[in-house]
Amino acid sequence: MANVELKNVIKRYGSVEVIHGVDLSVNDNEFIVLVGPSGCGKSTLIRMLAGLETTSGGTFLLDGEEASGPGADRGMVFQGYTLFPWLTVKKNVMFGLEVNGRSGSAVEQEALQWIDLVGLSHAVEKYPSQLSGGMKQRVAIARSLANQPQILFMDEPFGALDPHTRSQMQMHLLQIWKNVDVTIMFVTHDLDEAILLSDRILVLKANPGEIHEYIENPVPRPRSDAQLLSPEFLAMKQRLEELIHPKTHNLDAELPMVRMTSTSDQVE
Numbered sequence: 001m002a003n004v005e006l007k008n009v010i011k012r013y014g015s016v017e018v019i020h021g022v023d024l025s026v027n028d029n030e031f032i033v034l035v036g037p038s039g040c041g042k043s044t045l046i047r048m049l050a051g052l053e054t055t056s057g058g059t060f061l062l063d064g065e066e067a068s069g070p071g072a073d074r075g076m077v078f079q080g081y082t083l084f085p086w087l088t089v090k091k092n093v094m095f096g097l098e099v100n101g102r103s104g105s106a107v108e109q110e111a112l113q114w115i116d117l118v119g120l121s122h123a124v125e126k127y128p129s130q131l132s133g134g135m136k137q138r139v140a141i142a143r144s145l146a147n148q149p150q151i152l153f154m155d156e157p158f159g160a161l162d163p164h165t166r167s168q169m170q171m172h173l174l175q176i177w178k179n180v181d182v183t184i185m186f187v188t189h190d191l192d193e194a195i196l197l198s199d200r201i202l203v204l205k206a207n208p209g210e211i212h213e214y215i216e217n218p219v220p221r222p223r224s225d226a227q228l229l230s231p232e233f234l235a236m237k238q239r240l241e242e243l244i245h246p247k248t249h250n251l252d253a254e255l256p257m258v259r260m261t262s263t264s265d266q267v268e
């Protein structure tokens with residue numbers, strides 16, 4: 001768990017300001033989801049916080065301490081599978097611990113516990129090429145959590161999965177988050193996913209990227225797919241839709257009517 005404080009965090013690439021002054025306060029064990037139009041700076045922001053990218057200004061405090069560069073206190077899971085193909089599931093999870101200077105049978109035991117937590121005890125000796133997409137992401141999550149980060153950053157981690165697997169992974173992640181003491185910041189452009197997972201949703205806007213709105217998620221926990229059509233879920237989704245893709249004018253009124261068939265066409 002971690003308490004995160006951002007004050008006026010800025011990112012410039014050359015003379016272009018990509019992130020314009022983000023202020024944010026995240027509570028211990030909070031599940032924050034970032035949404036916003038493509039290119040608004042979600043990945044840039046999360047990469048800065050994970051220490052994979054420098055900031056161009058502002059301050060970032062993790063439990064009151066200024067944070068810079070990657071650290072074992074921060075974990076990251078991306079969309080692409082970042083497992084080592086030549087290592088088994090167990091060795092992939094052990095790797096993160098060994099990189100941080102640990103060794104011996106305690107490391108193996110710990111790795112096995114994290115693998116168990118993500119439901120892959122039956123696959124410890126398998127190689128990544130033998131796993132489905134969902135299983136690979138579970139290994140990536142186990143590997144990140146094995147270092148017991150205070151905060152886990154996830155950038156569209158389920159974006160490459162088929163809808164059914166994705167939905168299973170969402171429920172699975174909620175279960176893990178409930179059982180592990182960790183704060184999560186998660187990027188997605190899938191609004192159902194954002195609402196299913198979050199305590200709070202940060203809506204970013206583009207050019208330059210900044211926070212448009214912070215929204216407390218009113219949908220009660222525990223969450224499940226059964227809520228997707230509940231009134232509060234749909235109202236929340238509509239609100240997000242309007243914030244991310246504001247209707248500026250009525251396009252239909254401007255487009256010429258095109259007849260795709262003539263009355264003599266046989267269309268049935």
Ligand SMILES: Nc1ncnc2c1ncn2[C@@H]1O[C@H](COP(=O)(O)OP(=O)(O)O)[C@@H](O)[C@H]1O
Pocket residue numbers: 013018036037038039040041042043044045
């Ligand atoms: N390394 C880079 N150099 C220059 N511009 C970049 C770089 N990385 C991202 N950008 C720009 O920053 C903006 C935000 O990108 P990104 O954080 O990837 O957006 P998102 O994840 O919300 O789609 C985009 O305009 C993108 O082109």
Ligand SMILES: [Mg+2]
Pocket residue numbers: 042043044
């Ligand atoms: Mg991105």
